[in-house]
Amino acid sequence: MVFQRETIGNLPAYKQGVAPGDSGAFKLSSNENPFSPLPSVVASLADALGNIHLYPSMAAPEVTARIAKRYDVQPDNLAFGAGSVEVASQLIHASAGDGDEVIFAWRSFEAYPILVQVAGATPVPVPLTADERHDLPAMAAAITARTRLIFVCNPNNPTGATVTTAELHAFMERVPAEVLVVVDEAYVHFNTDPDSAIGIDFFNQYPNVAVLHTFSKAYGLAGLRLGYAIAPADVAANLRRVSVPFAVTDLAQRAAVASLNAEAELSERIDTIVAERARVLLGLRALGVSVADSHANFVWLRTGDETDRVNAVFVANGILARAFSGEGIRVSIGSVEANDRFLQAASQAW
Ligand SMILES: Cc1ncc(COP(=O)(O)O)c(C=O)c1O
Incomplete structure (x- = not known):
């Protein structure tokens, strides 16, 4: 093999959230925004495609x-x-x-x-x-x-x-x-x-x-x-x-x-995500899950040794979250439908 820095070969590669493909699962592993792009944003891109x-x-x-x-x-x-x-x-x-x-x-x-x-x-x-x-x-x-x-x-x-x-x-x-x-x-x-x-x-x-x-x-x-x-x-x-x-x-x-230029529209979307976050947290607590408040577009479940088991239940129920084995699971706030599915998956896990 040609010269390579030894430290690089030992580094873990950055892990991307798993894509759902056509499985019907919801990808809640990358803290992505669940809304599709604003029409005004898409139009600005269409105008520029001729310059690529x-x-x-x-x-x-x-x-x-x-x-x-x-x-x-x-x-x-x-x-x-x-x-x-x-x-x-x-x-x-x-x-x-x-x-x-x-x-x-x-x-x-x-x-x-x-x-x-x-x-x-x-x-x-x-x-x-x-x-x-x-x-x-x-x-x-x-x-x-x-x-x-x-x-x-x-x-x-x-x-x-x-x-x-x-x-x-x-x-x-x-x-x-x-x-x-x-x-x-x-x-x-x-x-x-x-x-x-x-x-x-x-x-x-x-x-x-x-x-x-x-x-x-x-x-x-x-x-x-x-x-x-x-x-x-x-x-x-x-x-x-x-x-x-x-x-x-x-x-x-x-x-x-x-x-x-579209901050008013975007802030409505942000408000929706924040409201969904509150709903998800309430839903989890109603199931008896101990979960801390979150100030981001995801929630964190400190599942510890139960992480792999809980995550397997999530996957079986069509929820692809970000699990850190032995530590916890981060679940992004998604669309209303995705969040409902997540709460349903959580009800199976707890
Ligand atoms: C804390 C934090 N910083 C930075 C980033 C990088 O995001 P991006 O490169 O998409 O701006 C992320 C992405 O998940 C993040 O969680």
Whole structure:
């Protein structure tokens, strides 16, 4: 075999949620938006299909201007990628190399430890508290002279728990000014916790905070791949340096702008998903399932040793969720029909 980095061969591949095919099952494993794309978004794409022989603009001028205005930041505070997972990768590559450490809560977004190791850096996972929340004091205690980057996933994937404003301020007091804290807000639009920290407020207050957002979840553009960081200008410039040229397509940029033009419609959809989340949680509790509140578009079942058994019941009942053997199962909030099926599957499992 030709030379390959040994660490890469040992990495687990990122696991995609299983596709239902034509089985009639519901895929609730990837936190996708259950609504089909808005007609105005589809129309904006149709208009642009005649240009797909051309490279996109790497500056993404329109979407940059819109997001800068929306968050009252400068265009040079923004860096884009093919999904926020690519921007997370840019953040790691720009900050951490061989022997450097990147701290994150665990369990959290599965890509963090993979991306950190791809960059040659060392993942430092810090266990969640017993009530499934970030243990920020323990994360602060894990900071060493080699720490280069810290992810705070708020709300956390897969537990749906938030970090409060007070907790994040107390944490920031303990983070050295040279260490960048990334508040990953992939699910921020579903976050109804009034005490939750809001990334942009921290970005405005601390020079070492960046925020990650995505168009994949609330905006329903997972298939087109667009995410961005709001970051200090020197960091954002480095993100652009490490980014893969032309990764963000013209179609993604157009769909994002069309989505920003349709926020009223999208926020109705978000409200529906949040209401469905409440209904699912109530339904589960009515079955006697112990389940914590979630502030994202999924719920987390701490099934522990029962995980494989419960998941098998879900699969048998047409629910494809994300099971972490020995730990728990994350189930995305889907359409009303899918959520009904999930509750019915849960009634079989408990
Ligand atoms: C916490 C978190 N961050 C980032 C992402 C990446 O999403 P995308 O690359 O589609 O923007 C995900 C996707 O599941 C996620 O859960």
